[in-house]
Amino acid sequence: MSVCRPARCLFSKATATSLPRPPPQRSFHASASRPARKRRPHYPSIKAEDLKLLNQASEAEYPKFDTSETTLLEKKYTRAQIAAIKAAESTIDARDVLTQGQRRTDPWRLNYEDDLAEVDPVTDRPEKLTGDDIKGSKNFRLANDVQRDENIARITSENLAKMYPEGVPEGALDNQEAGRLKSSTEAAFSQAVLDPRVSYTSNNPAALESLGDERHSIVAPDLPRVENRMARQTRRLSTEEEEDPRQKRLLQYLGWEKQKLRSIRVKTLVVHGVTNQTRMGKIRSLYYLTIAGNQDGLLGVGEGKSVxxxxGRKQSVMSAIRNMRPVPRYENRTTFGDLEQKVGATKVQLFSRPPGFGLRVQHLIFELARAAGLQDLSAKTPRSRNKMNVIKATWEALTSQKLPDEIARARGKKLVDVRKVYYGGAIH
Structure with missing residues (x-):
């Protein structure tokens, strides 16, 4: 092995060497060498015209306070707060806020429209007061039953006045308003019972009010009132619930309301893993087969598959509700005669039964019959009992029944002739 190359590498690293410099190597790249390249700026250069437009946009979006607005601020904020506002405005460039800033959309974003004049129980630390701030006597004693009832009534009225600033509604109320008034009254009463001003009394009104002031209480602060912002943010009405986009499209497709959709009986009967062989390897996912019915003549079967x-379960549920079809029922309890359906190697035989017979079938057909609203039925599966095929065969048999009036119309006869039962009760 030649030692010329290691020796040349070793001597080239020496600080002082008498070896001649090697000739410059030929570059095989089309681009210029690194030393020959110009240094690129970290930030794109802005032209004078664009800078003028940016200054105009920043001044229009974030204007500076004039003298009249500063006078109004002095009435609401202290001198230290105004100094902090001015320091922040002088430090933050409005152009940077316009080009780099953006409003947050997450649920924990701050309320940008808040003037920060009130103490927020979520983000701010409330001011604490000591006993020295209470003027007069600081003695308390337990209230008797009469005083306790009076305090509960007084504090409940105060809480209701906060919930209804314009007055408690009176007269004839609809069901929604009556329910809202009832829940508000219960909430006001519960807060009044837990208020410490109910259990204690004092000759000094200031000392008594300090029991309900959260600035004086460190161990048990005042409960969040219904009207404050923290309660409004944490309380979510049923109309403001986040909707699944699939559910929203389904409601638009069916023309239903949420209440009607909640009344649908849904049950997943088959769950197993499946594997899809691709060029990237085996991809495993779960398969779901779900049934849905309103227990009054509607029945659907849906499938879903996802990693x-x-x-996957949501897909199967939405598919089952979307695929619901009417199931004809004789006397709203059983089928119109005996049925037979074959899917694959599975054969399902359904037999109508007299009143009080019940559902004497296997568990899969039992769930389908209960979801469809059938009460008297028996069944046989003489061949293969594959779960998926049993469910599909039962669903097709129930939804594709031949009604007696259809048979009579096809034969050109009357319905009583097809059923072989006449008005006199004699069987032909």
Missing amino acids: EPEE
Whole structure:
């Protein structure tokens, strides 16, 4: 092995060497060498015209306070707060806020429209007071039953006045307003019972009010009132619930309301893992088969498959509700005669039964019959009992029944002739 190359590498690293410099190597790249390249700026250069437009936009979006606005601020904020506002405005460039800033959309974003004049129980630390701030006597004693009832009534009225600033509604109320008034009264009463001003009394009104002031209480602060912002943010009405986009499209497709959709009986009967062989390897996912019915003549079967378990189940549920079809029922309890359906190697035989017979079928057909609203039925599966095929065959048999009036119309006869039962009760 030649030692010329290691020796040349070793001597080239020496600080002082008498070896001649090697000739410059030929570059095989089309681009210029690194030393020959110009240094690129970290930030794009802005032209004078664009800078003028940016200054105009920043001044229009974030204007500076004039003298009249500063006078109004002095009435609401202290001198230290005004000094902090001015320091922040002088430090933050409005152009940077316009080009780099953006409003947050997450649920924990701050309320940008807040003037920060009130103490927020979520983000601010409330001011604490000591006993020296209470003027007069600081003695308390337990209230008797009469005083306790009076305090509960007084504090409940105060809480209701906060909930209804314009007055408690009177007269004839609809069901929604009556329910809202009832829940508000219960909430006001519960807060009044837990208020410490109910259990104690004092000759000094200031000392008594300090029991309900959260600035004086460190151990048990005042409960959040219904009207404050923290309660409004944490309380979510049923009309403001986040909707699944699939559910929203389904409601638009069916023309239903949420209440009607909640009344649908849904049950997942088959769950197993499946594997899809691709060029990237084996991709495992879960398969779901779900049934849906309103227990009054509607029945549907849906399938779903996804890598995520919850996603696949949602797909099957939405598909089952969307595929619901009417199930004809004789006397709203059983089928119109005996039925037979074959899917694959599975054969399902359904037999109508007299009143009080019940559902004497296997568990899969039992769930389908209960979801459809059938009460008297028996069944046989003489061949293969594959779960998926049993469910599909039962669903097709129930939804594709031949009604007696259809048979009579096809034969050109009357319905009583097809059923072989006449008005006199004699059987032909």
